[in-house]
Amino acid sequence: MESGEHFTAEEIWDRARGGLPGLELSTVYRALETLREAGLVAESRLPAGPRVFEARPSSHPHLVCEVCGEISHPEGGAGRRLLEALDGASEGFEVRELHVTARGVCAGCAGREG
Amino acid sequence: MESGEHFTAEEIWDRARGGLPGLELSTVYRALETLREAGLVAESRLPAGPRVFEARPSSHPHLVCEVCGEISHPEGGAGRRLLEALDGASEGFEVRELHVTARGVCAGCAGREG
DNA sequence: TGGTTTCTGCTAATAATTCGCAACTACAGT
DNA sequence: ACTGTAGTTGCGAATTATTAGCAGAAACCA
Numbered sequence: 189m190e191s192g193e194h195f196t197a198e199e200i201w202d203r204a205r206g207g208l209p210g211l212e213l214s215t216v217y218r219a220l221e222t223l224r225e226a227g228l229v230a231e232s233r234l235p236a237g238p239r240v241f242e243a244r245p246s247s248h249p250h251l252v253c254e255v256c257g258e259i260s261h262p263e264g265g266a267g268r269r270l271l272e273a274l275d276g277a278s279e280g281f282e283v284r285e286l287h288v289t290a291r292g293v294c295a296g297c298a299g300r301e302g
Numbered sequence: 303m304e305s306g307e308h309f310t311a312e313e314i315w316d317r318a319r320g321g322l323p324g325l326e327l328s329t330v331y332r333a334l335e336t337l338r339e340a341g342l343v344a345e346s347r348l349p350a351g352p353r354v355f356e357a358r359p360s361s362h363p364h365l366v367c368e369v370c371g372e373i374s375h376p377e378g379g380a381g382r383r384l385l386e387a388l389d390g391a392s393e394g395f396e397v398r399e400l401h402v403t404a405r406g407v408c409a410g411c412a413g414r415e416g
Numbered sequence: 417t418g419g420t421t422t423c424t425g426c427t428a429a430t431a432a433t434t435c436g437c438a439a440c441t442a443c444a445g446t
Numbered sequence: 447a448c449t450g451t452a453g454t455t456g457c458g459a460a461t462t463a464t465t466a467g468c469a470g471a472a473a474c475c476a
Contacts, residue, residue: 197463212425217464219423233347235401238463249388251395262392269387274363274402276383278376280409281365287349288388289401295394311433326456331433333454352432 194232194240194250194259234259235291249288255297308346308354308364308373348373349405363402369411 195203201216220241223229230244234252240259249270251260271286293301309317315330334355337343344358348366354373363384365374385400407415 251392270384273383273387278365281406282412283404283406285405287403290397291399292395292397298396329455
């Protein structure tokens with residue numbers, strides 16, 4: 189998970205069973221929950237499909253390409269700027285966790301499709 | 303739904319059955335899907351629980367209070383500013399739909415809890 | 417080494433959503 | 447009005463994603 193990629197619980201399960209045959213999916217869910225509580229993994233609910241997990245500590249935006257399904261992260265301090273933009277608008281609301289997901293078309297697919 | 307409130311499919315079902323006894327939940331889901339395609343309702347996946355639907359045309363941020371569960375919208379052009387903040391950071395990615403959900407504590411609950 | 421806690425596999429349950437199909441309705445053309 | 451076609455609904459069942467319960471195994475600790 190340190191690659192920065194996103195995985196569903198089932199994908200993690202598939203990979204992990206390579207080295208741990210007999211590993212159960214529920215165990216993966218339990219481990220992910222523990223890691224999440226410890227702040228070692230972040231989870232996101234994308235517009236559709238199962239949750240995805242990644243080894244990043246803080247909430248940050250996700251860009252989901254409608255064409256290829258690739259999930260990417262905007263560069264730089266986008267997360268921080270979004271948080272600021274939201275903070276300014278939501279007076280009184282104390283934001284603890286920010287989930288930002290944009291659906292659209294990534295640069296690669298836009299070029300390929302025209 | 304024109305109140306601007308958020309409803310789960312089941313809540314809509316409960317209400318609608320008042321006037322339409324025998325209405326099925328699957329019919330509600332089907333209707334919501336049709337309305338969503340037509341751009342008449344927007345749906346959001348909150349950090350937990352079922353999807354919520356509302357009679358708003360465009361994607362806009364949601365603030366979910368961890369204490370009382372209330373869902374609110376930040377005022378003014380927060381949605382637009384968020385989109386701008388994101389656009390600046392995600393070069394090449396064409397954003398078509400933006401989902402923003404913040405978990406935190408609303409002004410009311412913050413005051414009550416201290 | 418014995419006792420306690422934690423973790424895991426396994427199975428089953430739950431929650432949310434979708435699917436398949438047959439009956440029903442709306443409706444357009446004749 | 448009559449008939450064929452398309453769209454909609456009720457109903458039940460299937461799927462998908464996730465969680466819970468429990469008993470045995472493993473890890474830890476005095």
